[in-house]
Amino acid sequence: MEREEILAKLRERIVAFAASHLQRDTAEDVAQETLMLLHEKYAHLERAEDLLPLSFQIVRFKIMSLRRKAARHGEYNQVSVTDIPLPDLDSNPADYLERKEMLERLTAAVEQLGERCRELIRLKLQGKSFAEIQKIMGAGAINTVYTWDSRCRKHLLELMGGDWERGKR
Amino acid sequence: MSGDQVRKLVGGYATGTLTPEERQALFEAALEDQELFDALAREQSLRDLLSDSAARAQLLAVLGDAPTTWRQRAARWMWGHAVGLAAVACFLTVGGYVARQAIFMHPPESPATEQAAAEPAPPRRVFDPGSVKQPASAMPKLPAPPVVRQGPAVAVVLPPSVVPPPPPAQPAPRQNVMVAGSTDLDTGSNGTLHFEPTMDSISEVRVRAAIAGAGTLTGSIVDSSGAAVPGAQIEVKNLMTGAVRNTVSGPEGIFVLSSLEPARYSLTAKATGFKTYQSNDLAVASGAQLSLGKMPLALGALTEEIAVTAAATPVQTASSENSKLMDASQLADLTLKGRDLFGVLATMPQLPAARPVGGGKIDPALVALIRGGSRGGAAVAGGRPPASGGEVNVRITVTNASADSLAQLKKAGFTITRQAGTELTGRVALEKLETLAKLPFVVWIAPQ
Numbered sequence: 053m054e055r056e057e058i059l060a061k062l063r064e065r066i067v068a069f070a071a072s073h074l075q076r077d078t079a080e081d082v083a084q085e086t087l088m089l090l091h092e093k094y095a096h097l098e099r100a101e102d103l104l105p106l107s108f109q110i111v112r113f114k115i116m117s118l119r120r121k122a123a124r125h126g127e128y129n130q131v132s133v134t135d136i137p138l139p140d141l142d143s144n145p146a147d148y149l150e151r152k153e154m155l156e157r158l159t160a161a162v163e164q165l166g167e168r169c170r171e172l173i174r175l176k177l178q179g180k181s182f183a184e185i186q187k188i189m190g191a192g193a194i195n196t197v198y199t200w201d202s203r204c205r206k207h208l209l210e211l212m213g214g215d216w217e218r219g220k221r
Numbered sequence: 222m223s224g225d226q227v228r229k230l231v232g233g234y235a236t237g238t239l240t241p242e243e244r245q246a247l248f249e250a251a252l253e254d255q256e257l258f259d260a261l262a263r264e265q266s267l268r269d270l271l272s273d274s275a276a277r278a279q280l281l282a283v284l285g286d287a288p289t290t291w292r293q294r295a296a297r298w299m300w301g302h303a304v305g306l307a308a309v310a311c312f313l314t315v316g317g318y319v320a321r322q323a324i325f326m327h328p329p330e331s332p333a334t335e336q337a338a339a340e341p342a343p344p345r346r347v348f349d350p351g352s353v354k355q356p357a358s359a360m361p362k363l364p365a366p367p368v369v370r371q372g373p374a375v376a377v378v379l380p381p382s383v384v385p386p387p388p389p390a391q392p393a394p395r396q397n398v399m400v401a402g403s404t405d406l407d408t409g410s411n412g413t414l415h416f417e418p419t420m421d422s423i424s425e426v427r428v429r430a431a432i433a434g435a436g437t438l439t440g441s442i443v444d445s446s447g448a449a450v451p452g453a454q455i456e457v458k459n460l461m462t463g464a465v466r467n468t469v470s471g472p473e474g475i476f477v478l479s480s481l482e483p484a485r486y487s488l489t490a491k492a493t494g495f496k497t498y499q500s501n502d503l504a505v506a507s508g509a510q511l512s513l514g515k516m517p518l519a520l521g522a523l524t525e526e527i528a529v530t531a532a533a534t535p536v537q538t539a540s541s542e543n544s545k546l547m548d549a550s551q552l553a554d555l556t557l558k559g560r561d562l563f564g565v566l567a568t569m570p571q572l573p574a575a576r577p578v579g580g581g582k583i584d585p586a587l588v589a590l591i592r593g594g595s596r597g598g599a600a601v602a603g604g605r606p607p608a609s610g611g612e613v614n615v616r617i618t619v620t621n622a623s624a625d626s627l628a629q630l631k632k633a634g635f636t637i638t639r640q641a642g643t644e645l646t647g648r649v650a651l652e653k654l655e656t657l658a659k660l661p662f663v664v665w666i667a668p669q
Contacts (some may be wrong), residue, residue, distance in 0.1 A: 053249070053252075058252065061253070061483065062252065063251045065251070065252065065258040066257075066261075068255050069258060069259050069262050069631060070256075093418065099245070100245070100248040100251075100252055101241070101244040101245050101247075102596055104248040104252070104261070105234075105248075105265075105268075108261060108262045108264075108265040108268075109265055109269070110479050110613060112262070112265045112269070128542050128598045132523075145439070145471045145473070145475035145476060145477045146374060146471065146473055146475060148439070148477050149439065149477075149610065151269075151273070151276070152439075152510065155265070155270060155279060155280075157281050158270070158280065159269075161279060162280060162283055162284060163283060164482060165231055170284050170285075171284075173236075173284060173347075174281060174282075174284040174285075174595045176232075176233070176236040176238045177271070177277050177281050177284070178281070178282055179237070179238075179524060180238070181238055181239075181240055182233060182238060182239075182240075182243070183240070185238075195226060195229075198226055198230065199229060200228035201229065201232040201233065202228070202229040202231070202232060204232070205231065205232035215263070216263065216264070216267045216270075218264045
C-alpha cells in the first residue's frame with residue numbers, strides 16, 4: 053500500500069475515532085494536525101506498521117491536551133500543532149499522576165485475574181512473543197494463545213471499568 | 222492470517238509482543254476496520270504506561286514468580302501435597318505415639334487429664350504483619366528458607382521451589398514482607414519465623430522483598446479557596462544529610478519530587494503573596510510514593526519589592542581607552558550647532574576639551590580637511606572638493622594688508638593669487654594652515 057493511500061485511510065480512521073471523543077469539527081482538526089505532523093516530521097515513514105502507532109500516540113496526546121485545555125478554560129479550543137509536543141511522559145506532573153493512578157488500577161485489576169491470564173500477562177511483560185508463550189504454556193496451536201490473550205485482555209478491561217485510563221466515562 | 226485471528230492480536234500491541242509479521246497484519250487490517258482501529262487507539266494509553274520499565278517491574282512484582290508451564294505447575298502441586306501428606310503422616314505417627322505414652326504414663330481415670338481434655342484448644346494464632354514486634358532491622362535476618370515444624374520432633378525444610386501457587390481468591394498483600402495463604406505462624410523467641418502446618422492445609426510462606434528504590438513526594442499547592450497556585454517554590458531537605466532538592470509547582474499547582482532517597486524530610490512551599498507552608502518530618506520509605514494531598518497556602522502580608530534592573534557602568538581597568546557613544550538624539554538636541562564635527566566631542570563628559578584648531582581662526586570645513594588629511598585623507602568635509610596635491614584654495618581675511626604682512630604670509634607658505642582689500646585669495650598646503658592662523662594679523666581663513 054502506498055504512503056498516500058495509507059494516509060488517506062488513516063485520516064478517515066482518525067476522524068471517526070476522534071469524533072467518538074470530541075466534536076466533529078475538532079475531530080477533523082485533530083486528524084488534520086496529526087497528518088501534518090506525520091507529513092512534516094515523519095516523511096521518511098512509509099509503512100502502515102510505522103505510521104499507525106505514531107498516529108495513535110499523536111492523537112492520544114492531542115485529545116488529552118484538548119481535554120485539559122477544556123478543563124482549564126471551560127471550552128474547546130483549537131490547538132496549534134506546535135503546541136503539542138511529542139510525548140515526554142516524565143515531564144508533566146499531571147501526566148505522572150494520571151499514569152500513577154492508572155498503574156494502581158491496573159495492578160488491582162491484574163490481581164483479580166485467573167492464574168492463566170496472570171501467567172500470560174507475566175510472559176508478555178517479560179517480552180516473550182506469542183510463539184514463545186505457546187511453547188512455554190504448552191498450547192496446541194498459536195491461535196489458542198491468541199484466543200487466551202484476547203479473553204484475558206477483555207476480562208482485564210472489564211475489571212478496569214471498560215477503559216484503561218479512567219474507567220467508563 | 223484470518224480476520225478473526227488478526228483481531229485477537231490487539232492485546233499484543235500494548236505489551237510489544239507482536240512479531241513484525243503480526244504487526245503488519247494487524248495495522249493493515251486496522252486501516253480497513255474502524256472498530257479494530259479504535260481498539261488499537263485505546264490501547265495506546267496502556268502501551269505508553271508499559272513503556273516505562275518501572276511500571277512493568279511493578280506489574281511483574283504483583284504477578285509474582287508463578288510456575289512457567291502447566292506440567293511444572295502440576296508437578297509443584299503434587300509435590301506440595303506430597304509434603305503435606307508426609308507431614309500429616311508424621312503428625313499422626315508422632316501424635317499416636319505421644320497419646321499412647323500419655324495413656325501408659327497416666328491412667329485414664331485421672332480427673333486432671335479429663336479436665337485438660339475437656340478444655341478447648343487454644344485459638345490458632347494467625348500471623349499479622351503489624352503485630353510482629355521485631356524491629357525492622359531484624360527482618361532481613363530471617364532465615365531462608367523458613368523451617369516447617371511438625372510437633373516437637375519433625376522439622377521439614379520447605380525450599381521456595383516447591384511452594385505451590387497461591388489460591389487465586391486470596392491475593393497476596395503487597396507489602397515489604399508478604400505472607401500468602403492461611404498459614405499459622407509463630408514468632409519464636411529468637412526472632413525467627415516458624416511455619417506450623419495444620420491438619421487440613423499446608424500453605425506457602427512467601428517472603429519477598431519489595432523493589433528497593435527511591436521514593437517520590439507529590440502534592441498540590443492551593444490557596445485558601447482551593448485554587449491551584451502555580452509557580453510555588455518547593456524545597457525539601459533531607460533531615461539526615463542536609464541535602465536540599467527544589468522544584469516548582471506546575472500550572473495546576475501540582476509538584477513531583479522523585480528519586481528521593483529513603484529518609485526523613487522537611488518540606489517548605491513558598492509563593493509570592495502567601496505565607497510559607499512548612500511540613501516537618503516527612504518519612505519517605507524505600508520505593509514509597511508519598512502524596513501530601515492539597516497543601517493550602519495562607520494569604521500573607523503584602524510586601525513591596527523594588528527590583529533594580531539597571532546596573533552602574535563598572536570602572537574599566539583593563540584598558541585606558543576612554544570611549545563614549547553619542548546617539549542621533551543627542552546630536553539633534555545639541556544647542557551648540559556647527560559644522561565642526563569634532564567640536565561636539567567637547568560636549569562629551571570625561572573627555573578633555575578639544576583644542577580649537579588654529580586658534581578658532583580657521584573655517585570648520587578646513588579644520589575637517591586638516592584632521593582628515595592627518596588621518597589618511599578621509600574626506601569629511603561634505604560637498605567640498607578634496608584638496609589637490611595637499612594644497613587648498615583659501616581666502617584669508619587680514620587686519621592689515623601691508624607689504625610686511627604679505628611677506629610674512631608668503632614666508633608661511635601662502636601663494637597669493639589675488640588681493641581685494643583685506644581679503645587675500647591663494648593656495649596653501651594643508652599643513653601650513655595652522656601656521657597661517659597663528660599670524661597675529663590673520664582674522665579668518667575660509668575655503669575659496
